Amino acid sequence: MISVSDALDALLALVSPTAVETVPLRAAAGRVLAAPVTARRDQPPFAASAMDGYAVKAAEVERDAMFKIIGESAAGHGFAGQVGAGQAVRIFTGAPVPKGADFVVIQEDISRTGSLITISDHPGPGRNIRALGSDFCVGSSVSAPRILSPADIALLAAMNIADVPVRTKPTVALISTGDELALPGDMPGPDQIIASNTFGLDAMITAVGATARILPIARDTIGSLSMALELANKADLIVTIGGASVGDHDLVEQVTEDVGMSRSFYKVAMRPGKPLMAGKIGPSAMVGLPGNPVSAMVCGHIFLLPMLRVMLGLSPETQTPPLAPLANDLPPNGPRTHYMRARLDNHGLHVFDDQDSARLALFAEANALVIRPPHDTARQKSEHLAYIAI
Amino acid sequence: MISVSDALDALLALVSPTAVETVPLRAAAGRVLAAPVTARRDQPPFAASAMDGYAVKAAEVERDAMFKIIGESAAGHGFAGQVGAGQAVRIFTGAPVPKGADFVVIQEDISRTGSLITISDHPGPGRNIRALGSDFCVGSSVSAPRILSPADIALLAAMNIADVPVRTKPTVALISTGDELALPGDMPGPDQIIASNTFGLDAMITAVGATARILPIARDTIGSLSMALELANKADLIVTIGGASVGDHDLVEQVTEDVGMSRSFYKVAMRPGKPLMAGKIGPSAMVGLPGNPVSAMVCGHIFLLPMLRVMLGLSPETQTPPLAPLANDLPPNGPRTHYMRARLDNHGLHVFDDQDSARLALFAEANALVIRPPHDTARQKSEHLAYIAI
Numbered sequence: 001m002i003s004v005s006d007a008l009d010a011l012l013a014l015v016s017p018t019a020v021e022t023v024p025l026r027a028a029a030g031r032v033l034a035a036p037v038t039a040r041r042d043q044p045p046f047a048a049s050a051m052d053g054y055a056v057k058a059a060e061v062e063r064d065a066m067f068k069i070i071g072e073s074a075a076g077h078g079f080a081g082q083v084g085a086g087q088a089v090r091i092f093t094g095a096p097v098p099k100g101a102d103f104v105v106i107q108e109d110i111s112r113t114g115s116l117i118t119i120s121d122h123p124g125p126g127r128n129i130r131a132l133g134s135d136f137c138v139g140s141s142v143s144a145p146r147i148l149s150p151a152d153i154a155l156l157a158a159m160n161i162a163d164v165p166v167r168t169k170p171t172v173a174l175i176s177t178g179d180e181l182a183l184p185g186d187m188p189g190p191d192q193i194i195a196s197n198t199f200g201l202d203a204m205i206t207a208v209g210a211t212a213r214i215l216p217i218a219r220d221t222i223g224s225l226s227m228a229l230e231l232a233n234k235a236d237l238i239v240t241i242g243g244a245s246v247g248d249h250d251l252v253e254q255v256t257e258d259v260g261m262s263r264s265f266y267k268v269a270m271r272p273g274k275p276l277m278a279g280k281i282g283p284s285a286m287v288g289l290p291g292n293p294v295s296a297m298v299c300g301h302i303f304l305l306p307m308l309r310v311m312l313g314l315s316p317e318t319q320t321p322p323l324a325p326l327a328n329d330l331p332p333n334g335p336r337t338h339y340m341r342a343r344l345d346n347h348g349l350h351v352f353d354d355q356d357s358a359r360l361a362l363f364a365e366a367n368a369l370v371i372r373p374p375h376d377t378a379r380q381k382s383e384h385l386a387y388i389a390i
Numbered sequence: 391m392i393s394v395s396d397a398l399d400a401l402l403a404l405v406s407p408t409a410v411e412t413v414p415l416r417a418a419a420g421r422v423l424a425a426p427v428t429a430r431r432d433q434p435p436f437a438a439s440a441m442d443g444y445a446v447k448a449a450e451v452e453r454d455a456m457f458k459i460i461g462e463s464a465a466g467h468g469f470a471g472q473v474g475a476g477q478a479v480r481i482f483t484g485a486p487v488p489k490g491a492d493f494v495v496i497q498e499d500i501s502r503t504g505s506l507i508t509i510s511d512h513p514g515p516g517r518n519i520r521a522l523g524s525d526f527c528v529g530s531s532v533s534a535p536r537i538l539s540p541a542d543i544a545l546l547a548a549m550n551i552a553d554v555p556v557r558t559k560p561t562v563a564l565i566s567t568g569d570e571l572a573l574p575g576d577m578p579g580p581d582q583i584i585a586s587n588t589f590g591l592d593a594m595i596t597a598v599g600a601t602a603r604i605l606p607i608a609r610d611t612i613g614s615l616s617m618a619l620e621l622a623n624k625a626d627l628i629v630t631i632g633g634a635s636v637g638d639h640d641l642v643e644q645v646t647e648d649v650g651m652s653r654s655f656y657k658v659a660m661r662p663g664k665p666l667m668a669g670k671i672g673p674s675a676m677v678g679l680p681g682n683p684v685s686a687m688v689c690g691h692i693f694l695l696p697m698l699r700v701m702l703g704l705s706p707e708t709q710t711p712p713l714a715p716l717a718n719d720l721p722p723n724g725p726r727t728h729y730m731r732a733r734l735d736n737h738g739l740h741v742f743d744d745q746d747s748a749r750l751a752l753f754a755e756a757n758a759l760v761i762r763p764p765h766d767t768a769r770q771k772s773e774h775l776a777y778i779a780i
Contacts, residue, residue, distance in 0.1 A: 025574050025589055026589060026592060026593075026604070029592070029593035029596060029597070030593070030597065041578070041583075041584065043583065043750070043751075044583065044748070045578070045580070045582075045583060046580070046581070048748075050746075050748070074569070074610075075568055075569065075570035075581075076568060076569030076570030076571070076579075076581050076582060076610070077569060077570075077581060078580070078581045093681075093682075094568075094570060094583075094681065094682075095570075095581075096581055130746070130748055134746075134748075134749070135748060135749050135750055135751050135752075136750075136751045140751065142754070148593075149593070149754070149780075150590045150591070150593035150594035150597065150687065150690075151590060151687060151750070151753050151754040151756070151780070152754050153589050153590050153592070153593040154586040154587060154589055154590025154591075154593075154683055154687060154750055154753075154754070155586070155590075155750050155751055155753075155754040156574075156589075157574045157584055157585065157586035157588075157589040157590070158583070158584050158586035158683065158750050159584070160574055160575070160576075160578070160584045161574060162573075162574040162575030163575075178465055178466060178484075179464070179465065179466030179467060180465035180466030180467075180484060180485075181466070183552075184415050184546075184547045184550055184551060184552040185550070185552030185553075186550075188431075188435075188550070189466075190435070190436070190468070191436070191465075191466050191467060191468045191485075191486055192435075192466060193431075193433065193434065193435060193484075193548070194431065194547055194548050194549075194550045195547065196544040196545070196547035196548035197544060198547075199415055199416060199543050199544055199546075199547040200540045200541060200543050200544025200545075200547070201540070201544075202416060202419070202543075203416075203419035203420070203538075203539070203540035203543040203544075204540035206419060207419070207420065207540065214416070220464075220466070291483075291484065292483075292484075293544055293548065297540065297541060297544060300540075356440075356520070356524075358434070358438075358440070358520055358524075358525060359524070359525045360433070360525055360526075360541070360544055360545045360548050361433075361525050361526045361530065361545055362525075363541050363544075363545075364532070364539070364541040364542050364544070364545040366541070390541070
């Protein structure tokens with residue numbers, strides 16, 4: 001058995017960032033920017049009015065000054081002429097400030113009679129003009145990697161980036177194994193249960209930006225599992241679930257050896273999830289997860305998500321695990337890292353009494369995994385412990 | 391001008407939950423469960439072994455006790471017979487516990503010779519059996535509404551729910567208005583800028599589970615805006631961006647009145663985003679957002695997302711805004727609620743000096759909006775202020 005951190009290191013060594021593809025801007029939302037992009041425009045592309053008002057010469061701005069209106073500058077339709085002494089151009093927010101003008105008197109500070117205006121209130125010190133390029137300039141860069149947020153998408157649009165280089169979505173082949181499994185909607189036999197892991201992992205994997213392929217359930221025969229592995233061919237990551245201990249045989253071990261898998265490790269000192277194997281089958285990374293539903297999902301959080309983040313060109317962890325106070329006491333931990341299912345609310349981390357790795361209904365109520373290192377001492381209510389939000 | 395909270399109340403009154411549709415389990419991930427669903431199965435559907443070992447009668451379990459192995463129970467293939475006195479059945483994790491047995495001695499506590507086993511170590515008090523229905527029973531309920539998490543999807547699978555009732559995705563028609571706008575990839579004219587709001591809002595809206603339709607840019611004519619509104623027909627929510635003040639006319643006001651909009655309000659006491667209008671056009675809710683990119687995106691967070699959450703059958707707010715310490719001092723606030731762009735890190739909320747609502751590049755660096763109520767007093771570094779994560 002190896003430690004969680006050694007297992008994670010070994011797993012991350014199995015994967016590398018996917019290729020770069022170019023997608024239309026709209027499809028880039030939530031994807032990972034793969035290379036820095038640079039603005040193709042200045043923004044604003046001209047000195048622009050920040051207010052509705054009148055563009056004049058700053059040197060002439062004072063209370064009671066009068067100007068003759070010689071034209072209008074609206075958004076999309078600038079004033080082609082030049083503003084001279086004693087002249088003003090009616091201007092609206094976002095419109096180009098005409099040549100010769102360098103001050104916009106806001107309309108609230110003006111009284112107007114026909115084509116004449118008078119400054120009727122003391123104009124403030126601000127010129128109400130956004131300088132050319134004051135948001136960004138040609139060549140201004142959006143750094144990579146980053147998960148493209150709605151604001152990033154708006155920014156890329158403003159920069160006139162119609163096509164965006166992003167990481168190709170990693171493909172993950174999910175293979176559930178076991179004669180006991182039926183699919184949702186099936187009529188299961190008396191000794192059967194419904195396959196749940198593939199569906200939970202599919203949702204988890206898809207949410208971080210990978211593409212999951214749910215393969216047919218592999219039955220507990222060499223032929224069936226071999227066929228599933230063949231179908232998984234070319235996936236960036238192959239995930240088997242269960243089958244690590246079938247009768248007295250480890251079918252997954254046997255079949256993956258037959259297809260030439262180079263084994264990275266087997267078994268990790270963690271709860272839930274001890275049986276976990278990993279390696280490489282041709283170019284694909286392969287991870288064998290335990291079959292208990294909660295174990296499979298916890299291993300998904302602890303191992304698969306960091307692997308996928310690396311494949312997406314990101315750092316493996318989103319953040320240092322945050323701390324929160326315990327809402328109940330905890331006994332000392334055993335020799336394995338324990339990811340304890342808990343519910344975090346305003347009162348702290350309520351760690352469930354029942355940590356049975358088969359209890360999916362309970363797991364669905366958890367929103368945090370409290371991290372207990374090996375041999376962690378007993379912990380008391382109000383102590384702060386690190387957790388992973390799930 | 392009305393307050394943010396009055397505006398939000400008025401906006402939420404314009405919308406109601408969408409219809410319920412049934413989707414396949416896999417497609418339900420991240421969707422909002424619209425009605426409680428109940429398990430169609432007990433889980434486990436039989437008393438199941440929690441370990442690899444030997445199923446025997448509990449009354450006979452003691453150190454040095456011997457048993458004759460009469461068969462095997464594997465996952466998916468139970469043992470059909472009955473365990474009698476002095477008998478054991480080889481059993482594996484997840485397999486049905488055979489009739490007559492009520493204890494599983496784990497294999498580490500056994501020595502085996504041919505078909506005979508001896509308990510070689512002191513078995514613990516645990517029976518290593520998961521009772522029938524100990525995870526959930528037929529009729530156990532998953533409550534609604536909830537955003538279906540990966541763990542929820544796994545649970546629904548285990549309950550044999552192949553089709554899931556979810557809220558139909560609200561449809562949102564996005565109409566940018568203005569002669570100054572060009573699309574990403576276009577060659578903009580000298581007085582033009584690239585439309586960014588629609589793309590940012592599209593990403594924001596899609597991420598919470600709505601479907602956005604980006605309509606053609608409406609030019610600053612009654613005809614063009616009328617046509618765009620016609621195209622928006624049947625959207626649950628119509629969002630116009632800009633056009634609230636075009637030249638000396640409010641085009642959006644004029645055209646929406648022409649199509650019979652019942653006006654809910656106009657202008658909200660907030661920064662950024664003062665010009666905001668809302669009402670109903672036929673069955674569709676309509677919101678007119680300001681055209682400044684940052685204003686539009688902030689209004690998206692403050693108003694559109696709560697509206698969409700209500701349309702999805704959820705409560706409008708995800709949570710009470712959390713508090714974080716300021717990393718810098720802030721001047722007193724004016725008469726309007728101010729959503730100040732800030733970057734939250736381990737040192738607290740770094741509120742940007744420049745709060746110009748046209749600066750999209752700066753907005754893309756923000757991950758928090760610090761909430762300043764009207765007339766909020768000056769605030770000092772380390773004071774805790776409420777913020778919205780963006």
